[in-house]
Amino acid sequence: MGVPSALRSPKSASVGTARLIRRIVSNYLLRRLLKALFTVFFVTTLIFFLIRLMPSNPIEVYINELIVQYGFSYEDARNQAASLFAIDLDAPMAVQYLDFLRHLSRGDLGNSLRSPGTTVLSVIAKFLPWTLFSVGTGLLLSFTLGVSLGMLMAYKRESSLEPVLAGIGSFLSSVPNYIIGILLLVFLGVRWELVPIGQMRGSMTPGIKPSLTLEFISDIFFHAALPIATYVLTTVGGWMLTMKSSTISTLGEDYVTVARARGLPETRITTAYVGRNAALPLFTQLAISIGFIVGGSILIEQIFVYQGIGYQLLVAISNRDYPVMQGIFLIITASVIASNFLADFLYSRLDPRVRIVGRE
């Protein structure tokens, strides 16, 4: 009896370099990791040349500003700019670029122009956790809620509940997130006075000490409640609709029919046969979704005066604080890429077909 190649045990042979490379190329996770690293590299390069090659070069703009506003000499202004941007302005572009990469690999993103003495890294360290917390919680909630509601809609697609949910879903997914944020503020906070928006500003109550106490945890949830609600409301519609159509197509798969024919209990079919397979395509959608929700934090944190990285980016942009802008943008991109990698990792745990691909 012949055995297909996939089932044969891998030959125990010496592992040459060529084989190693092939391993890497054929291993799903390694391939993804390489791609993630390459994307970070690509974005940093993009940002570097964007700053250097813009028609109004921000470094020149800053030097001019120092000369005109503070009466620096050109030399002084140039030195100050060079140190703040962490770039040697006299070196050729290629050297500057390599320098930039070297600084970056050490985690050195330069200094803020507006509050001298503050490193960009410290700004990020101070504000990023709040964004990660609120966006992460929001994403998790909306994913769970959306997947459950989507499956519910697919199962009840002939009841009167479905059009209602579908209507809400399509409304939520087509209305811009800042509008939902403003609506929450206007109706919950101002018109109906259901929440004390004045007290909810910022990421925590001033004076409270960060610790693992119930008081602190409930305080940060209190402050993040409205941003999280907005993230959930703006993304849950998309998850619902995607999960609904994915579930409907999974319900039409032969293996679900066969599972019914085998007399499996409906709960087992719903979880292990329908749910798990229907959720798979959603993981590939996480990429776009995470980018979108993180990008949206700029608007949402502004509306609720939530002291996260998005709020800080806007401050930096309006102050023309270029190193901070650059650093924050880089870190936002890096976190999106990292979360994508995480989604890929989860996906490969859930789908054996991805795992085995290298063995064919």
Place this chain on the structure above:
Amino acid sequence: MNRRSAQPILTWTEGPEADVPLSVRDLWVEYRAPRGAVKAVRGASFDLYKGETLSLTGESGSGKTTLALSLIRLLPRSANVRKGQIIYRRDGQEYDVLSLDAGDLRQFRWKECAMVFQSALNAFNPVLKIWDQMYDTVKAHDHSEREEVRRRALDLLRLVQLEPERVINAYPHELSGGMRQRVLLAMSLLLNPQVIILDEPTTALDILTQRTIIDLLRKLKEELGFSMVFISHDLSLAAELADRVATMYAGRVVEVGNVYEIFYRPKHPYTLGLIKAVPTVTGGFQELASISGSPPDLINLPTGCKFHPRCLYAMERCREEEPELIPATKGHLVACFCWEQVQADWDREWQQREPEAMEVAWPRS
């Protein structure tokens, strides 16, 4: 399972009813579609005898797959069983499949009546190993020991000529189409069901594998004694495997009888047409004949006999009245007003062509 209310059941069988595990009576199934109701099954009736292979044949749109799915109540949501009965018998008791409650239905499926589907390629959950799916199946029906289930699963995989240890730990995508079809076959035997429904089980396979599976099926049936409903559009598979053949046209069984009767003395013009349309591989050149016209639109069916627009024998009565399935000779039922004439013409043709052929064709009677 609950015993169904004692109700006399019409039957054409001669022996005791216990020898008929499955009877379908006057089954009507419709699908909802934007253009109107698709009348997929319209008053189909047949009996499945114990230990036999009954082949349901017909072209696409004849309703054979719908009929098969309704036997274990797996019709899609858009389908609606308008009326009819599906009677299942075991140990002298009768059950009406269409009125089983959810729990009983779940037990009925696979344990009493298993089904092997057309596309084994997609019959398995891609994210679970074969073993998990095997164990799921048993766990859903009784509380067998894990080890015992594993032993039985391995035995069955060996029986269908697979390497048991390897296959049981494989994910479905690691197996070829032919292997998956055999795994599904093994799985269908897991709970030792009385009836197995096979819906075009070999269509997607290559011919050499198809032959092996057909031989395997015949062997398994002899060893294990289950009854089989074999659904195929391919007449030659029916000729190969079936004890009896039922021909379907436009949602109705139009002729049913012993396989030799059907092939050598067909009585319905449609069966006759099909036989004349299929060439054999071996032997000399044969003329083929088409049936004129095209298959009926299942939403706007013709009046009277649904075959009359394509039938050479059609008369005025055929346009107005739909013939019932009635016994023509012993054990051979046909739904046609002109079956006698069809048979007379056929006999004449046979005798002219090959005088001894009739002798060969009748080894039994």
Place this chain on the structure above:
Amino acid sequence: MAEKLIELDHIGRTFGQGKQKVRAVDNVSLTIKERDILCLVGESGCGKTTTGRIAAGLLRPSEGRVLFQGQDVWAMERKEFKRYRKAVQIVHQDPYASLNPTHTVYKILSAPLLRHNLVTNAREARLKCAQLLEIVDLTPPGDFLDKYPHQLSGGQRQRVSVARALTVNPSFIVADEAVSMIDVSIRASLLGMLSRLREQFGVTFLFITHDLALAKHFAWEHTIAVMYVGSMVEIAPTPQLIDEPLHPYTQALLVAIPEADPHLTRNKPRVSLRSMDVPSLLNLPSGCRFHPRCPRFVEGLCDQQAPDLVPVGDGRYVACHRVS
């Protein structure tokens, strides 16, 4: 003696690259004479469709030459190639995919007529289209000209496909499983229509099918070529191939095919194969490709050396160590 119309000269075709490299067709040679029918028979995935597309000039072979009336097709001048392109047409398997769903039958048929100036105006085009529909038995043509494909049945669509191929007066038609998806009850009339085209217009056919019974019926007075996993195993005049197959694969195939006749099919001898699995194109066996399954396998010969397709007289060719 009729002229050679199409010759495939040791053609091969590889798809993909690296690990996914698939050798779909390997070292296949065929000759088709004018007004002849060649039936190419094989299981799905054996490379018969690829061979057909190469013969129709739609796919360039990785190796070997395609000759049309003695000229190398891929070395032709542009103008010559266009002449060949039009002389060779293809009819596909799936009637639901072979017609553009956004065009009416008239538009489908008139596009080539107008493009190649076979008609001078729209009125003439309509007339010509109507004639073509009559040739493929879609009568009255007025009922079909303004229909969209989704308004036609499978058999009718397949006839439109044939009519479309006929617009450019081809001398060679590759029919790739052209009737496989059509209901058996109307298959014979489609086959009849195709045979008539050969007689009426002198069209040569490469008829590709997985169904040996169909091949036998369509090419009774002609030739059948059998392929297995990318290579040619046997070519012979139809009656000889059916009565006395030489290659073990052809023998196994003939025995394995069920017949629509209970006595015949149940009394067929059985051949026991050494394996049930079709080799994967990604991982081809060494030597003869049939050797892992072949009942007449000889160790050290069949698994070492691939047999060549050699003439064995009587217009027959076989690729097997045990025959020649």
Place this chain on the structure above:
Amino acid sequence: MAQQSVSLYQRTGIEWLRDFLRGIGSFLKLIASNRVGLLGFIMVIFFIVLSTVGPRFVPLDTKTKVTQIYVPPSREHPLGTDHQGRDIWSQIVHGGKDILYVAFLTGLISTFIGVVLGSLSAIIGGGFDSLMTTLADIWLTIPQFPLLAVLAGFIRLDSLSLLALILAVLSWAGLFRAVRAQVFSLKERDYVEAARALDLGLRHIVFSEILPNMMSYIAISFTFAMTSAIYAQTSLVFLGLVPISTSNWGVMISLAWTRGAIFSKDSIYYIMSPIMAIALLQLALVWMGRSLEAVFNPRLRAGG
């Protein structure tokens, strides 16, 4: 017989006109067959008419009237007045033009880029294709809105056409992927191969065989690009990152925000009017996109 068939197959000019009108009629019928789609279609038409024709009939109210601050809706002011006593309705009428212009232009440019690059990538294949797909994949992981915000920090986005161009260029990757996948599957269709065999030429294949079959895709991509352009544009205006030159709905929200109108209970009409305008326009486009799918997909036309 021949005579008869000539008259049978000849078509007169009137018949062509009739067919043409019938075509338009069936288009409208199809749109109407999907209730949500029809509603979206009507709403989009309404917004277009409002923003193009409306300003001719409703003059923009620029006079400050201290006595009429935050007046609730009345006959004179259908949507009330703002913090300077100006009519809100007139601002809504005048505030859609720029948004629609940028959205339409962005949709046009990005669809063009997506269709050209996607088709080229699918048709050329090989190294070019893998390079483009890798690039698109990387591009998709870069968060678009922060990039846009950072860009706005570098360049003054005061030209509407420039803004549209930048928005279109930023959104190329998603469209590229969608179009590439479509062309990839379409070019393998049997009827495309038949067209090659008939030597109908590349132009015929692209414009007559492939494009008509992906019109629904293109149309949906177009509406999708429009909605994301409206989102990006109004958010940038709202954040004050795009210089405020003319009045548009985004500017209205931004002003309401900076003047603290959001926190005043009287100003509900002022803040809600532009918000509802943007939200409804987005909804209308999404709904219309769905019905367009039905119009261009002949398989869904089976009943007609």
